[in-house]
Amino acid sequence: MLLRLLAMNTSSDEVLLAATNHDIEVLRTLLKKDPTLAKVQDADTGFSPLHAAIASCEADEEEGEDERAEEKAVNGEGDAVNNDALDEDGALATVKLLFENGAIWNELDTADETPGCLALRLGLNKVYETIVDAGVRAELLFGRLDQYDLLGDGDDEAEEEEQDDDAIVGFEPSPVEPRQKAPWQQPNGTANGVEAVEGFEPAPNPSYKIEDEAEGGTAQTSTTTTAESTAEEKVTEPVLSNPNVNNADYLKSELTYSGDRLLDSDKNAVMMDWETEIMKISADQLAPKPGLRTMNVGHGMGIVDRMFLENQPAMHHICEAHPAVIQRLKETGWYDKPNVTVHEGRWQDVLPKLVEQGVVLDGIYYDTYAEDYKDLKEFFTEYVIALLEPDGKFGFYNGLGADRQVCYDVYTKVVEVDLFDAGLDVEWTDIAVPDLKSRNEWDGVRYPYWGSIKTYRLPTCKFVG
Numbered sequence: 001m002l003l004r005l006l007a008m009n010t011s012s013d014e015v016l017l018a019a020t021n022h023d024i025e026v027l028r029t030l031l032k033k034d035p036t037l038a039k040v041q042d043a044d045t046g047f048s049p050l051h052a053a054i055a056s057c058e059a060d061e062e063e064g065e066d067e068r069a070e071e072k073a074v075n076g077e078g079d080a081v082n083n084d085a086l087d088e089d090g091a092l093a094t095v096k097l098l099f100e101n102g103a104i105w106n107e108l109d110t111a112d113e114t115p116g117c118l119a120l121r122l123g124l125n126k127v128y129e130t131i132v133d134a135g136v137r138a139e140l141l142f143g144r145l146d147q148y149d150l151l152g153d154g155d156d157e158a159e160e161e162e163q164d165d166d167a168i169v170g171f172e173p174s175p176v177e178p179r180q181k182a183p184w185q186q187p188n189g190t191a192n193g194v195e196a197v198e199g200f201e202p203a204p205n206p207s208y209k210i211e212d213e214a215e216g217g218t219a220q221t222s223t224t225t226t227a228e229s230t231a232e233e234k235v236t237e238p239v240l241s242n243p244n245v246n247n248a249d250y251l252k253s254e255l256t257y258s259g260d261r262l263l264d265s266d267k268n269a270v271m272m273d274w275e276t277e278i279m280k281i282s283a284d285q286l287a288p289k290p291g292l293r294t295m296n297v298g299h300g301m302g303i304v305d306r307m308f309l310e311n312q313p314a315m316h317h318i319c320e321a322h323p324a325v326i327q328r329l330k331e332t333g334w335y336d337k338p339n340v341t342v343h344e345g346r347w348q349d350v351l352p353k354l355v356e357q358g359v360v361l362d363g364i365y366y367d368t369y370a371e372d373y374k375d376l377k378e379f380f381t382e383y384v385i386a387l388l389e390p391d392g393k394f395g396f397y398n399g400l401g402a403d404r405q406v407c408y409d410v411y412t413k414v415v416e417v418d419l420f421d422a423g424l425d426v427e428w429t430d431i432a433v434p435d436l437k438s439r440n441e442w443d444g445v446r447y448p449y450w451g452s453i454k455t456y457r458l459p460t461c462k463f464v465g
């Protein structure tokens with residue numbers, strides 16, 4: 001890569017080369033002239049300067065096996081292995097400088113790796129942690145901006161509707177994990193088809209844009225970055241490739257219960273039997289003894305509701321919005337079970353009524369489908385705090401960013417901060433994710449998730465004491 005870049009002479013190439021060489025002085029000069037250069041991408045590899053700074057710590061492909069073995073012996077398995085690898089500090093300084101200039105933490109290269117994926121794969125732990133921190137700051141910042149954007153003046157319905165239809169680029173829903181969508185997840189899940197969220201430091205020229213979603217949701221995002229182009233010049237047409245990714249469309253779609261899974265009409269897994277252990281531990285954490293008052297939002301296959309009932313609650317509320325699932329609840333006798341109340345409708349409509357009625361609960365679980373992080377946030381900021389006993393517990397299905405480790409790590413921290421803002425402390429219980437691929441769990445499912453993630457982090461939240 002180094003040689004190829006040497007032959008180039010545009011500002012983009014210069015910045016990629018300086019990043020590759022961890023040449024802080026040159027990089028600083030280039031970025032001072034044009035900070036948007038922190039966001040360029042190499043046309044062939046899709047490398048951003050962040051990728052370049054990290055990738056130069058990787059062993060050369062031409063390097064012989066013997067040399068590599070020798071270096072591994074010196075550096076230890078899993079550590080970065082070539083001479084440049086010894087310059088993790090250089091990579092770290094470069095990465096920090098790039099973030100200060102608005103580099104994008106979750107940009108994908110053509111090999112479908114973000115800078116964080118690369119750092120993790122190469123064992124560059126300090127760089128990885130810096131990227132996670134930058135991702136957290138960027139996501140928190142955009143979360144706040146999103147909130148601010150949605151506030152509007154509050155008295156113009158047309159304006160509010162319009163705002164709902166707008167999308168900040170980088171906040172597109174994703175079919176990669178439709179159960180819970182983190183804002184950055186790209187519409188079609190392909191490499192380079194992503195318009196990502198900026199780095200944490202306010203860039204001199206903020207480059208996120210508000211764009212109207214295309215009607216019908218059928219095309220793809222395309223991002224073109226030429227050697228001289230900037231983030232502002234990227235051509236982005238974010239639209240949905242999956243008609244079921246928003247909650248309203250999902251609730252109108254057909255569902256299929258087939259043995260060990262519940263699929264939507266696009267063959268996305270709404271719920272799968274392998275998640276039983278997660279449901280069991282969640283119910284046990286939230287209602288550890290008989291006689292408690294519990295609620296589950298999102299019935300799905302009814303697994304977590306069965307687990308709640310095993311713990312003999314004094315009352316158990318179920319809130320479910322999909323007509324096919326409600327039909328199933330009727331057919332399988334849930335309406336007749338003692339101490340169970342089924343609430344038909346979206347939690348957004350049901351919960352305000354429960355608050356009004358003065359319902360108080362000891363345990364609340366949230367596991368819906370085709371909703372975004374901001375829905376989960378609204379759920380705990382508005383309703384958990386209104387319905388939960390002072391010593392009650394709240395849990396949710398934690399699949400945010402579960403398609404890659406760096407995103408999962410970022411959202412673990414983002415949700416922790418937002419929970420704390422809402423007055424809730426979270427404790428994580430680690431559960432090993434089974435090897436779903438070798439068990440053929442994804443056969444017949446459109447978008448597998450939990451791909452590379454080995455540990456599910458199960459949240460149990462209590463009011464800050």
Ligand SMILES: C[S@@+](CC[C@H](N)C(=O)[O-])C[C@H]1O[C@@H](n2cnc3c(N)ncnc32)[C@H](O)[C@@H]1O
Pocket residue numbers: 179247270271279297298299300301302303304305319320321322325345346347348367368369370371
């Ligand atoms: C992933 S499944 C829940 C699986 C469940 N935890 C289990 O153990 O089987 C999600 C459920 O949430 C329901 N749902 C989606 N959006 C909803 C909303 N806004 N309000 C209430 N239920 C919703 C879906 O119809 C679906 O039944």
